[in-house]
Amino acid sequence: MEKAILDILEKDSRTSVEEIAVMLNRPVNEIFDAIADMEKNNVICSYTTLINWDKTDREYVTALIEVKVTPQRDMGFEKIAERIYGFDEVKAVYLMSGAYDLMVMMEGKNIKEISYFVSNKLSTIDAVLSTATHFVLKKYKDHGVILDKTPDEDERMIVSP
Amino acid sequence: MIEPKDFVSKKIQEMPFSGIRKFFDVANEMDNVISLGVGEPDFITPWAIRERAIYTLEKSSIRYTSNLGLKELRVEIASYLKRKYELSYCPNNEILVTVGASEGIDVALRTLLNPGEEVLVVEPSYVSYKPCVEMAGGVPVVINTKVENDFRLQPEEILEKLTDRTKAIILPYPNNPTGAIMEREDLEKIAKVIKEHNIFVISDEIYSELTYGERQHVSIASLEGMRDLCVVLNGFSKAFSMTGWRLGYAAGPKDIISNMTKVHQYVIMCAPTISQYAALEAFRSCDKEVAKMRQEYDMRRNVMRKGFEDMGLSCFEALGAFYLFPSIRSTGLSSDEFSERLLFEERVAVVPGTAFGECGEGFIRCSYAYSIKDIKRALARIEKFLQKIR
Numbered sequence: 001m002e003k004a005i006l007d008i009l010e011k012d013s014r015t016s017v018e019e020i021a022v023m024l025n026r027p028v029n030e031i032f033d034a035i036a037d038m039e040k041n042n043v044i045c046s047y048t049t050l051i052n053w054d055k056t057d058r059e060y061v062t063a064l065i066e067v068k069v070t071p072q073r074d075m076g077f078e079k080i081a082e083r084i085y086g087f088d089e090v091k092a093v094y095l096m097s098g099a100y101d102l103m104v105m106m107e108g109k110n111i112k113e114i115s116y117f118v119s120n121k122l123s124t125i126d127a128v129l130s131t132a133t134h135f136v137l138k139k140y141k142d143h144g145v146i147l148d149k150t151p152d153e154d155e156r157m158i159v160s161p
Numbered sequence: 162m163i164e165p166k167d168f169v170s171k172k173i174q175e176m177p178f179s180g181i182r183k184f185f186d187v188a189n190e191m192d193n194v195i196s197l198g199v200g201e202p203d204f205i206t207p208w209a210i211r212e213r214a215i216y217t218l219e220k221s222s223i224r225y226t227s228n229l230g231l232k233e234l235r236v237e238i239a240s241y242l243k244r245k246y247e248l249s250y251c252p253n254n255e256i257l258v259t260v261g262a263s264e265g266i267d268v269a270l271r272t273l274l275n276p277g278e279e280v281l282v283v284e285p286s287y288v289s290y291k292p293c294v295e296m297a298g299g300v301p302v303v304i305n306t307k308v309e310n311d312f313r314l315q316p317e318e319i320l321e322k323l324t325d326r327t328k329a330i331i332l333p334y335p336n337n338p339t340g341a342i343m344e345r346e347d348l349e350k351i352a353k354v355i356k357e358h359n360i361f362v363i364s365d366e367i368y369s370e371l372t373y374g375e376r377q378h379v380s381i382a383s384l385e386g387m388r389d390l391c392v393v394l395n396g397f398s399k400a401f402s403m404t405g406w407r408l409g410y411a412a413g414p415k416d417i418i419s420n421m422t423k424v425h426q427y428v429i430m431c432a433p434t435i436s437q438y439a440a441l442e443a444f445r446s447c448d449k450e451v452a453k454m455r456q457e458y459d460m461r462r463n464v465m466r467k468g469f470e471d472m473g474l475s476c477f478e479a480l481g482a483f484y485l486f487p488s489i490r491s492t493g494l495s496s497d498e499f500s501e502r503l504l505f506e507e508r509v510a511v512v513p514g515t516a517f518g519e520c521g522e523g524f525i526r527c528s529y530a531y532s533i534k535d536i537k538r539a540l541a542r543i544e545k546f547l548q549k550i551r
Contacts, residue, residue, distance in 0.1 A: 004456065007456065008460070022463055022464050022467045023460035023461075023463055023464055023533070024460065024463065025463040025467075152205070154196075154203065156199045156201055156203070157185060157189065157199065158185060158188045158189050158194055158196045158198055158199070158510050159181055159184050159185035159188050159189075159196065159198035159199065159510055159512060160181065160185070160198070160199050160200045160201060161179060161181045161200050161287060161288045161289070161337075161516075
């Protein structure tokens with residue numbers, strides 16, 4: 001049942017406990033408890049809204065930064081990641097397999113702001129060996145959602161056998 | 162002077178248009194209609210399948226395939242039937258790819274029937290069975306299933322309609338329009354009668370992927386001693402949301418399939434080639450999508466059923482397809498009156514149960530192949546209508 005609740009909330013986090021109870025044909029209190037449990041255990045970390053900022057007049061730039069690091073004796077990947085994700089402008093940090101170690105996704109007002117962050121905050125961390133910054137030009141799909149999609153028209157006939 | 166219509170055969174002249182069509186003509190002319198009347202999925206065909214079709218168009222010349230269908234596809238069908246339903250058919254001569262399961266019905270009946278032989282048609286059911294039996298020269302004999310049995314076919318209902326001319330039975334489960342299913346125990350009971358009386362089964366399992374609850378769909382052909390008495394019809398329309406691709410298949414003993422292939426060969430040649438290539442992808446990479454669609458249908462089913470329950474329309478627990486078949490008897494209206502007034506007064510399209518057989522009187526078919534938002538909007542309008550007429 002947990003999986004089914006998560007599937008529903010991942011698609012629409014505004015679905016109410018009562019609605020979920022009907023959809024899964026379970027008592028409301030059971031759904032309520034399951035969600036509370038998952039919130040407590042950090043299975044559900046947050047309820048957010050996916051916004052296409054390109055449609056607003058907000059100026060912003062997204063960058064993906066590949067970071068190579070040398071883990072040090074008393075400072076494994078966890079610690080280095082922690083140093084990086086502590087910054088507010090960092091939106092995501094992933095440990096990667098392959099040619100580099102950490103993928104840092106960040107947002108800034110403009111290129112200058114991001115370059116300031118990379119040169120002054122990120123590269124200066126002792127464990128960081130090198131960085132490669134890629135700017136995002138356009139987001140087509142995010143979190144499984146096609147961003148600039150016209151709503152599907154129902155092309156089916158109104159009645160069919 | 163002779164009129165064009167005078168050239169039309171008596172049989173076809175006398176054949177009525179489907180009850181659904183009559184209703185559709187009216188509904189289609191109206192604005193602001195919320196429909197629960199559609200018999201096809203709202204999900205669009207998974208991208209992997211459409212992408213494969215595009216690739217096929219680009220890379221190959223689209224030619225006829227073998228009459229039976231692409232060998233590769235028949236191999237995939239055989240392994241799918243084995244994996245899902247414990248059915249063993251040889252891809253070389255026991256599987257025929259058809260233009261939807263609809264063609265399968267027609268071809269199977271034409272292959273089986275001598276003039277005047279009777280076919281048991283279990284109702285309520287899909288609109289094409291009776292006309293297809295008649296066009297194939299047979300005589301349809303209707304079995305009315307009952308809501309008190311959850312519209313599951315009972316062995317004694319078969320026995321009541323048997324004559325020495327009974328040749329075959331069309332078994333339509335999971336059922337359109339009721340959403341009824343036949344579980345293993347139900348099938349075992351009727352299989353006994355069928356074997357005793359040597360009736361051939363045309364098992365239309367087009368909704369086999371859409372059953373809900375703990376138990377999976379069981380094919381009657383997988384029961385002991387039934388394989389040689391059945392042709393299983395299935396297709397891609399409902400499971401993979403591929404209605405417009407017109408692709409289905411028939412699986413059965415080789416003497417049946419080879420003779421069905423004769424009919425198919427002369428009237429169709431082969432099923433659409435692009436669809437056949439695209440369908441390969443359906444089996445290879447769409448299990449997850451199918452599971453996702455099933456889960457989504459199940460939630461909508463719960464929402465709709467609760468809605469009817471809350472407004473006092475009784476509705477048996479339909480465990481298959483994507484239809485609910487609530488009883489509207491408590492309103493005192495007939496199915497036709499109810500559906501018509503609901504359409505004109507509250508602009509909700511549902512299909513009167515009678516479109517699927519006389520025993521559908523007192524019921525309406527409501528499809529939940531719609532988003533939960535649409536279902537809720539429709540339910541609110543139905544509730545308003547009920548308050549008005551009660």
